[in-house]
Amino acid sequence: MENNIFELQYAMDTFYFLVCGALVMWMAAGFAMLEAGMVRSKNTAEILTKNVALFAISCTMYMIVGYSIMYGDELTLFLSGIGLDGAASADALTATVLKESAEAGFDGDAVYSDASDFFFQVVFVATAMSIVSGAVAERMKLWAFLLFAVVMTGFIYPMEGSWTWNSQSVFGLFELNYSDYAGSGIVHMAGAAAALAGVLLLGPRKGKYSSDGRVNAIPGANLPLATLGTFILWMGWFGFNGGSTLKLGGISVANEVANVFLNTNAAAAGGLIAALVIARIMFGKADLTMALNGALAGLVAITAEPADPTPLQATIIGAIGGAIVVFSIVTLDKLKIDDPVGAISVHGVVGLFGVLVVPYTDADATIGGQIVGAATIFFWVFITSLIAWFVIKMIMGIRVSEEEEYEGVDIGECGLEAYPEFTGAKGSGL
């Protein structure tokens, strides 16, 4: 009888992982739509190409070596042995799972399929990489970006992931005492750090900053898409944070999952309201794009600890994230750091805030441990990314020509346009 329950628990926790993984996978669509909406129409097809390609590269690189670097006991290639959790046969797998389940007990750590763990982890890698594409949009070479995606998802991200979620010591030097539930720092700030390194080497879009110091707006072409993308991300985040509970079977843990869903939603709402109101006060108009960034900022802020806060605390943490993001976007513009979609502000600045606010609701975390952890992640990702971007720049260049940037990277990089009825091709009626 007990074994039957353990079998059910294994099935339920594995299934929960897979469903949450599928939700997070859908966030790739959210990023694609958000970014496609926030760039100009002449750069739409190229940003979409980057988004679908980076997802595929993330999945492939993490399969080849990334997952093993992050979670493996020793370095293996191609997820060797994952089909049966490393067991010799299906019967042996069943026996091992039942033994592990009995040791863990009903209230212990989840026992689930390794393949489901890989599936859940791999979509996080893609999320981190998606953050980069928005910040470098409209001027970076497609293939330079994809080359960076190989390095980021196959090496840079798995290394810092192994120090944090897998509790490995940092190059054998020190161990982190760092708490990050679903990855405000590990995923979001890491993506933003890589993006910042790229943007610093890349420079701003032509025309963004005048020589007299003025900041010029370059409005996005399709705000319905940006709004759809934000809602998709909001939905996918339930898998992102909810799945990070790593288990569903059991009363207390199922209750924790429900609280994570509740708090994740509350923080997004708080972030959106805060950003909308602050933008209205600062700019005199209700800037939709700021409101969208505010919702995402609320989500990033709560991601480091979505289980412990009360609903009110979650709303306030989200609202502070939404407030920070408005000021951060304006400040980065003053520093001439051109980020078309606000990715560095949403995921980096607010990600850091999310990490640092954990001790406020989680008594087990310390502010010192959070600072050291965040600094380790940031400097590792930033410096290795800077090196990677620099090497790519030396080899093939990272920026398109001025003429290509003016005409749009859709034609230059992809040879097609997102909205071809305006190009006057034969048969188009123009």
Place this chain on the structure above:
Amino acid sequence: MKMVMAIIKPFKLDDVREGLSEIGVQGITVTEVKGFGRQKGHTELYRGAEYVVDFLPKVKIEAVVDDGLVDQVIEAISKAANTGKIGDGKIFVTTVEQAVRIRTGETGADAL
């Protein structure tokens, strides 16, 4: 024959069209145009950064009418397109030498 050309606010087009129909104008030509006047466009904010709208969208109406109708046309447009606010537009009148209806070959006032 005179051509009355008016630059108006786009949202006033329906009112102007109605006003002109009422006084017996047989046809007008409408073009979507952009331009600036004394205000020289205006500025908007996007994500906290300013962007200048140098040219504002307007609608250009052209109507060729008999000399006797000109004053009424001007009055109808002025009345219909007036909001009292900056940017209501302008009306220009020029002389038209000839008009031809392509289908029938009629010329002059008969062609209007």
